[in-house]
Amino acid sequence: MTSRSRIALGLGVFFLLGAYPVWNGLASSADPERPELARAVDSAGATGCIEDTTWMKANHQKLLNEWRTSVVRDGQRTWVSSTGTSWDMSLTGTCLKCHANTETFCTRCHDYADVQPTCWNCHVVPEGGQSEGGQSHE
Amino acid sequence: MIQNVLHGGRRYWGLLAFWGVLILIGGLAYSHQFAVGLQVTGMSRDVSWGLYIAQFTFMVGVAASAVMVVLPYYLHDHKAFGKTVILGEFLAVSSVLVCMLFIFVDMGQPRRVMNVVLHPQFHSLMFWDFMSLSGYLLLNLVIGFLAIEAERKGTPPPRWVRPFIYLSIPWAVSIHTVTAFLYSGLSARPFWMTAILAPRFLASAFAAGPSLLIVLALLVRRFGGFDVGARAIRSLGTIVTYAMAVNVFFVLVESFTAIYSGIPHDEEAFRYLFMGLDGHAALRPWTWVGDALAVVSLTGLLIPKIRHQERWLVLLCGGVFASLWIEKGLALVVTGFIPSPLGIVTEYAPTAPEIAITLGVYALGGLVLTALYKLVLNVREKTQLA
Amino acid sequence: MNETRRGFLKALGLTTVGTGLGIPLLRALRPGSGTVLAQVSGPAETAPAAVPGRQWAMVVDVEKCLRDDVRAAVIEACDREHNIPRIPDPKQEVKWVWSDEYGDIFADQINAHTPAAAREAPVLVMCNHCTDPPCIRVCPTGATWKREKDGIVMMDMHRCIGCRYCMAACPFGSRSFNWRDPRPYVEHDENGKPLSDFPTRMKGVVEKCTFCAERIDEGGEPACVEALRQVPGAEGALVFGDVNDPESEVSRILSEHLVMERRPTLGTGPNVYYLVPDALPALAAAPSAGVDGNHPVSERGEVAP
Numbered sequence: 055m056t057s058r059s060r061i062a063l064g065l066g067v068f069f070l071l072g073a074y075p076v077w078n079g080l081a082s083s084a085d086p087e088r089p090e091l092a093r094a095v096d097s098a099g100a101t102g103c104i105e106d107t108t109w110m111k112a113n114h115q116k117l118l119n120e121w122r123t124s125v126v127r128d129g130q131r132t133w134v135s136s137t138g139t140s141w142d143m144s145l146t147g148t149c150l151k152c153h154a155n156t157e158t159f160c161t162r163c164h165d166y167a168d169v170q171p172t173c174w175n176c177h178v179v180p181e182g183g184q185s186e187g188g189q190s191h192e
Numbered sequence: 193m194i195q196n197v198l199h200g201g202r203r204y205w206g207l208l209a210f211w212g213v214l215i216l217i218g219g220l221a222y223s224h225q226f227a228v229g230l231q232v233t234g235m236s237r238d239v240s241w242g243l244y245i246a247q248f249t250f251m252v253g254v255a256a257s258a259v260m261v262v263l264p265y266y267l268h269d270h271k272a273f274g275k276t277v278i279l280g281e282f283l284a285v286s287s288v289l290v291c292m293l294f295i296f297v298d299m300g301q302p303r304r305v306m307n308v309v310l311h312p313q314f315h316s317l318m319f320w321d322f323m324s325l326s327g328y329l330l331l332n333l334v335i336g337f338l339a340i341e342a343e344r345k346g347t348p349p350p351r352w353v354r355p356f357i358y359l360s361i362p363w364a365v366s367i368h369t370v371t372a373f374l375y376s377g378l379s380a381r382p383f384w385m386t387a388i389l390a391p392r393f394l395a396s397a398f399a400a401g402p403s404l405l406i407v408l409a410l411l412v413r414r415f416g417g418f419d420v421g422a423r424a425i426r427s428l429g430t431i432v433t434y435a436m437a438v439n440v441f442f443v444l445v446e447s448f449t450a451i452y453s454g455i456p457h458d459e460e461a462f463r464y465l466f467m468g469l470d471g472h473a474a475l476r477p478w479t480w481v482g483d484a485l486a487v488v489s490l491t492g493l494l495i496p497k498i499r500h501q502e503r504w505l506v507l508l509c510g511g512v513f514a515s516l517w518i519e520k521g522l523a524l525v526v527t528g529f530i531p532s533p534l535g536i537v538t539e540y541a542p543t544a545p546e547i548a549i550t551l552g553v554y555a556l557g558g559l560v561l562t563a564l565y566k567l568v569l570n571v572r573e574k575t576q577l578a
Numbered sequence: 579m580n581e582t583r584r585g586f587l588k589a590l591g592l593t594t595v596g597t598g599l600g601i602p603l604l605r606a607l608r609p610g611s612g613t614v615l616a617q618v619s620g621p622a623e624t625a626p627a628a629v630p631g632r633q634w635a636m637v638v639d640v641e642k643c644l645r646d647d648v649r650a651a652v653i654e655a656c657d658r659e660h661n662i663p664r665i666p667d668p669k670q671e672v673k674w675v676w677s678d679e680y681g682d683i684f685a686d687q688i689n690a691h692t693p694a695a696a697r698e699a700p701v702l703v704m705c706n707h708c709t710d711p712p713c714i715r716v717c718p719t720g721a722t723w724k725r726e727k728d729g730i731v732m733m734d735m736h737r738c739i740g741c742r743y744c745m746a747a748c749p750f751g752s753r754s755f756n757w758r759d760p761r762p763y764v765e766h767d768e769n770g771k772p773l774s775d776f777p778t779r780m781k782g783v784v785e786k787c788t789f790c791a792e793r794i795d796e797g798g799e800p801a802c803v804e805a806l807r808q809v810p811g812a813e814g815a816l817v818f819g820d821v822n823d824p825e826s827e828v829s830r831i832l833s834e835h836l837v838m839e840r841r842p843t844l845g846t847g848p849n850v851y852y853l854v855p856d857a858l859p860a861l862a863a864a865p866s867a868g869v870d871g872n873h874p875v876s877e878r879g880e881v882a883p
Contacts, residue, residue: 126734129725129795146775175761176735176777178661229781230740231758236669240745240755300740300755300782307719307739318718318743379712379844380749533751533841534703535682538669 089166092158103152104135115171118145145173146180154180196570197563203415204566211559218552221545222297230300232545238538239529241298243522243550248294250400250521251557252371253393255287255328257401259364260431266357272423275572278343279412279420280405281336282564284364288329290557295322297549317374324367331360336564344571368393381528383461386449392442393520398435400516402428403509408565410506416569422502429505433493436512440490443519461527469530470537475523482518485511633729634707634789635821635849636800637831640680640861642815643702648806649677652702652816655805659790661772663763670757672779674787675704675802680861683840684852696861701852702816705752705787706840707731709847713744713753722784728820729849730791733784740782749844753786789818821849 070077103110110117121143124130133143142148153159156179164171200208225232235242261280264270299305308322335357342349372390379385406428409420450458463469465479489511498504526540542550643649656662656675665671681688681697688697711731714722721738724731745753759781764772772778776792779785790800798804799818806812819828831837831853839848855861 122736126732126736127723129727129791131795172780175759175780178772178775178777180775229756229758231670231781233757235757237671237673237745237754238669238751240742295741298741300742300784301738301780302782304719304737304739307721307737311720311737313718313720315715316718316743318716318741322718374743378716378747379846380747528746533749534678535685 089162090158091163092153092155104133104139104141104148118173121145146177150180197566199570200566204562207562208559211555211562214555215552215559218549218555221548221552224545225297225549226302230298232543234541234543234546236538236540238532238536239526239540241525241529242540243542243546244294244298246521246525247550247553248291248298249371249393249525250517251287251291251294252325252368253397253516253520254401254404255284255291255325256364256368256394256397257405258284258332259361260398260402260435261405261428262357262364263361264427267361270427272421272427275418275420276405276409276424276428278336278339278568279409279565281332281339282568283401283405283408283561284332285329285336285564286557286561288325288332288367289560290553291325292329293553293556294550297553317370317377321367321370321374324363324370328360328363328367331356331363335360340568340571343575346575365394368397375524375528380533382455382457383528383530384524386446388442388446392439392446395435395439395442396516396520399432399439400513400520402431402435403513403516406432406509407506407513410502412565412569416565418569418572425502425505426500429493429499429509432509432512433490433499436486436490436493439516440486460531464530464537465523465527472530472537472539474539474541475527478518478522482515482523485515485518489515631822632727632820633709633822633849634794635819635828635851636704636789636803637817637828637837637851637853638702639815639817639853640699640701641853641855642812643677644699644861645812648809648812648815649700649702651805651809651812652802653677655801656787658765658773659801660776661760661764661774661778663760663778664765665758665760665763672754672756672760672785674754674785675702677701678703684838686841686843687838699861703750703752703840704850705731705789706750706846706848706850707787707789709849710845712747712749712846716743716747718743725791728794730789730794731786732788732791733786735777735779735783735785738783740784742784744784749841749846750848753784755784756781 105113105117121133124133125143131143133141135141150156156174160171160173221232233242233244258280261273261276265273265277296302296305308319312319335353338349338353369390372393375381375384376386376389406425409425409428413419447462450462453459460469464472465475467473468476489508492498492504492508493512499508529538529540531537643652653675657664660674662674663672677700679697680699680701681692683701683703707730709729711722711724714724714731717723718741719737719739721734722731722744723734740755742755745755756779761772761778764778766772790798790802793800800816803816803818806815809815817827817831819826821828821832823829828851832851835853837851837853839851842848
């Protein structure tokens, strides 16, 4: 076997391995079941989410990052939504007021999407909510 | 050219396997550290840097020392170094790699390490160290590979690489200067806060690096059948001698200021090293052994009759390297934290996982160095046959 | 002097337009790198405007803090407020405010004849929130910085990479590193929840006293100062206020008394001041036991294994 063909073979194997998610996805025809997420608990005074569901689904992670920077680094806590409502920029104080159950709201979908945010390594889930109890997602 | 790295004899593969085993053990230890945190090390609230940062500091010196062959060869046309220069450059490449890995394994949150470039802080020396090390790695990779490629083809290296070679000379000095500045700008640590730290670092680097290079060159001659020439070894020996003499002088100068002035904070660190402080003396035996080695090796080196015999030279270089490793790779970092700002002496000793990770990082450097030197040997073999 | 140095460092940074500068430039130029909802929403503009030139400071009345219960109340309040882990190994301890010996804290102020009892007198120490903090100068990521609006030296636990350069640079030993996951060592209630809503930290980041910035942002005062209001006779043991406001209580104390700060010759400009007793016997008479008054064991909660 010449080096040329050996290299070609190696590259081929590498490519096949690298493309695992693609051909694995193609091979398994069945759509994985979409997770059932807990509905928000009504809380006094809250008139729905800070932005509409579609937008939140796509952008909540960026928004939370922005809130984090704003609160931690700029000491700025008030955020105004597109409808002009003011909110306190707080994951546990605002989001979790309604989405009280982190297990059925956050974790279920994050598991489905296979992402491991580390929020609950540090942030404390308020009374009534479920969390992984400080187990770190490594 | 690069595929040649995969052809070799039993001894070559044996060496690679040896590195591989050490890397594997180190990797396992690191995955443990990654999972449970730096609690697996011997570091503490008071001694917050240990073996990793010390090895980083020491190896920056080895990396910078490539300039000791590059400068005479390219600036002074010192022909004897013709065959040594590539060994020096590839030693620099693997050393910088080792340095970066040591910084990495020391991070509490390694996944966030890119924050250093995402949120650069120009007032932090750590940022500048990161930049200068990356630049130095790149410079030596480019220069080294172009040189070896040119040799393979039997042509001179491309002209455009000359400026980069000249640039690599001050750059080598800069990487170790910036590394010294990491320490010498801290008012909290009197042991480090001395203007002579950067010159001292350079002197010890130019002694330790060429010492290692001499040993490597003799190994390559013995096992690889490639001779850099007796004149090159002799020149390197002279460089080691002068650099070591300057380093010992600098250490004495520094000790004088600290001890004669008698300012407790400055003096205490030296007292800890040589005699122990508050009943703690973990580094005392190391200090004495290191200093004895330094004195004996330097004395031997200063006598030309001894220095010019390769048998003795290897031994003396080993002594120089070991004594400088104790000075910089062991004592320098830890002693900076003793006593703590609150006057407490907390001692430090590396733990087994810490040592395993350290050996693993060195083994990775050894692996890269072995492969790079193999590359050099292959090319030399072919050009000699042709 | 400090301004000159800062200027110099800035110039040093600017002249070297290297790779480092390239990335933030690229980030700034990259379209859509602004706020996610820049068009429709964003941080409120009606936030209370920061008082310019404010610098929070603390005065520790050393004599009043000689009482064990006063120091215990301070440390206890801080531990609870910030979910500080109680790690048994002193080498890996996390401390925000703690008590240490007078002779070690003010090593430059004692002499061969200082009575042992005075040397060993317990004094509260915490982050000094320096005017020119070396920790910030060395931080490679900006994870620690000085708030312009009120001079608090902050920590961003989200950004810290755990290099511990700040710990090497701090001349006061005020910073702690999380050598391990602190959660299991945080005091918790019967449901396994930490006592406070303050986020616990994760392994591998550095932390320290923040003057309770989160409470100050909501118009409150540091937890330690608040806790002392419940301790009879502890009034004025800790005084917190704006040192740049000539009307503040802190300013009044500083103008009427000779106060000390830690290691003034290093030029970091600590903003924690120490009001020392007029007469030495006050210090010397202090109970020297219980100096190791860190993390007093609470009976209300337990530390998880």
